[in-house]
Amino acid sequence: MKTLKIPEATIIRLSVYSRYLYMADKRGIVTISSGDIADGVGVSPAQVRKDLAYFGEFGTRGVGYNVKDLHRHILKILGLSSIWHVALVGLGNLGLALSSYKGFRERGFCICSIFDTDPAKVGTTVNEVVVEHIDRLEVVVNARGAQIGIIAVPAGFAQQVADRLIKAGVKAILNFAPVVLNVPPEIELRNVDLAVHLEVLTFNLALQK
């Protein structure tokens, strides 16, 4: 397979475009130009066309793009044309919020397995999913074939949870613990640190003074 390196920024923008196209489609818009999309999401028209050009030709010169078609194509590119099984580890406040986050379900992510150590939580049902004890992580994740793991445990436990998720066959990890995880290179890893976002804001506020 030809693997022209795609910038991560392009992937993130494709995700944004897809939401905009979904909305445009709901409003009954049939055809859209790169300029329309660009205005809608705050980038340049050239950027939109360049991002799409990595993956093929989806428009018609002089006309634009068919909204439904382009939306479908982008979802396919993002790997969202099928449902992904996600295992969530850690059912604190953040875990609970993630387990019921509509934005995940809308995009085809199913949090079908939830793990915690708290005996008061294990066995209860959250959003129709029975909470399992973390001891059963390998068995359950492996049996259900979850491809993605979300880590929402305290920082001190994150590495061992990552190790166990990987042993259980997970191929990608979204880590919410504020700690640098060591994973083999073939495992996809993304770290989400919510405080960092606030810090970018305060840096800019502090600059203005």
Place this chain on the structure above:
Amino acid sequence: MKTLKIPEATIIRLSVYSRYLYMADKRGIVTISSGDIADGVGVSPAQVRKDLAYFGEFGTRGVGYNVKDLHRHILKILGLSSIWHVALVGLGNLGLALSSYKGFRERGFCICSIFDTDPAKVGTTVNEVVVEHIDRLEVVVNARGAQIGIIAVPAGFAQQVADRLIKAGVKAILNFAPVVLNVPPEIELRNVDLAVHLEVLTFNLALQK
């Protein structure tokens, strides 16, 4: 003020360095080299030095950096040497998770005001903060001088909440609603879309097949 443009990637890395330095300090390490930091957080030593060079000279040639000093300097750069008052709007699952997120408090962010429309929530206390009705947003935010707003309401309400936060005097907004907000250029805005992170992962997984 000399305003050499600082890459946002640099700010994000400074935030990561600061956590690593905090840990190193707790472990009793007094002096650290750019190579040590680089290994610890997964970047190149040159990158660490370059990032720091935007803001001054903090090390000693042939020796390295004093951990405590460098940590303090970076916190200062990030605007974290004082406490920031943050107003949270929307107390759904995500809002609740954010309101009790330890990572914020540790870094000097105080969520001192919380707003919702649900009568069952208004008047209750969450993490020692009394939940106010959204009708009182302008009055309360203005009176308390909150500088940062966090939007954790459904997408359809996000724009009006943003408008009201800005009218109340907020200078920066962290938006968790999956919608493009329109704000004046002087307002700092960052969008956090949790689903996008999963989509970057699935894109990479889909590529591998």
Place this chain on the structure above:
DNA sequence: TAGATTGTTAATCGATTAACAATC
């Protein structure tokens, strides 16, 4: 002094923007 490591410059790499031929 010799070894180590910073701060900084120059070289490289990569991403964005501008421009325009192709074409509906």
Place this chain on the structure above:
DNA sequence: TAGATTGTTAATCGATTAACAATC
């Protein structure tokens, strides 16, 4: 055909990496 808009190439911009003089 004339106007519009894509797809793509070239030019620009910006960020990262490499190299090394400065210096502890």
